[in-house]
Amino acid sequence: MQIVGLNTVVYGVDDFDVARRYWTDFGLQLVMDAPDQVIFCTPEGSQVHMRHLADPMLAPAPVAGPTVRQVVWGVQDQAALDDIAAELGQDASTRIDDAGRVHATDPAGHAIAFEVSGVEPLMQPPTVFNTPGHAMRINAAAQIYPRAYPSHMSHVVFAVQNLQETVAFYEKRLGFRVTDSYTGSGVFLRPAGSADHHNLFLLQRGDAVGFHHLAFDVRDIHEVFGGGLFMTSRGWQTHIGPGRHPVSSAYFWYFKNPCGGAAEYDFDADICDDRWVARQFVPSAEAFAEWAFPDGVQRYQGMQTGKA
Ligand SMILES: [Fe+2]
Structure with missing residues (x-):
């Protein structure tokens, strides 16, 4: 039952324009901009999905208003997904959708789901720092980022x-x-x-x-x-x-x-x-x-x- 990390977080929002502007400024990449759904992603492939608050596709949340409506966890392979389906299958709230995702609700009332992970960890060159006795960045200024691009x-x-x-x-x-x-x-x-x-x-x-x-x-x-x-x-x-x-x-x-x-x-x-x-x-x-x-x-x- 190897869960490897976060794949997707789904929000219910009341204003797509504001949401689009926020995540763009935050540094995520817009990959889908449809009337009913906006999707952003990171370079490693994890995603933020947004739907309108009243969209019936959204799972319930414990609070009203704009908030997270589902967390989708990535698992290592189909066998791991099958294990989760078997484990959670005894719960009344568990179902499997047409894409094979396993949907469930945790004891706090938060909607969760599981799918084979689409996230590929990014290999980036490490930042080198100068520390006492260990000068690693010589004759070079440290980088200044005009904005962030989270990975x-x-x-x-x-x-x-x-x-x-x-x-x-x-x-x-x-x-x-x-x-x-x-x-x-x-x-x-x-x-x-x-x-x-x-x-x-x-x-x-x-x-x-x-x-x-x-x-x-x-x-x-x-x-x-x-x-x-x-x-x-x-x-x-x-x-x-x-x-x-x-x-x-x-x-x-x-x-x-x-x-x-x-x-x-x-x-x-x-x-x-x-x-x-x-x-x-x-x-x-x-x-x-x-x-x-x-x-x-x-x-x-x-x-x-x-x-x-
Ligand atoms: Fe934190």
Whole structure:
């Protein structure tokens, strides 16, 4: 039952024009622009789909308004897909569509689906950094990115009211593994075929439910800044960032998304194999972000000009 990562995230949106502009500015490539569906992709082949809120093709979501309506996981081959169909086939909500995708609903009420992965991991030349005693970039300036082009859809985050039950569903029935946890309030999960620190983060906080954010890896810290500054220049609002997570080690910059929740630029997250030892953290603001600008570039510009 080898699930390898995120294939597609499907949104229900109320304004295609705004959604198209957002994802274009974010750096994804428009590959379909039809009256009923807009599709963007990353260079590795993961996709963002958008349909109108009232489209009957959309699965239900726990919250109203623009939000994620389905997460499609990629599996390594048809045998893995057959295993998932057999495992989930006992659930009333499970069905197989004409294309062979397995559709189901997790215990938190989020629609999920499974298909043979169409994602091809991108091999890009590594960025070289100068560190004390290890000068790797000599007589050359570091790259400045005028904007970002994310390559990898890395993780999706949902708030749930039944954290333990939902985690158990992904672990026991779909073979996900726990990478790290916030005691009692959040669990980072990765499927068996993924080395990403997490492809799914489930959190339980107050009465919150539903989609929180979708993250994409960029090439280096310079591209985090380039993408964030470009999004800001285009009028999109920072949710939080730039900053750095102590759990996962990633640098980040989140932007509020008119399609629902936020979208995150992410760089240098931990990569884990079977030797990774899961850790427990006490939830706190410091555990979430080692440092971060709460209001993004506006505050940064204020610092530049000497304003408060
Ligand atoms: Fe994230």
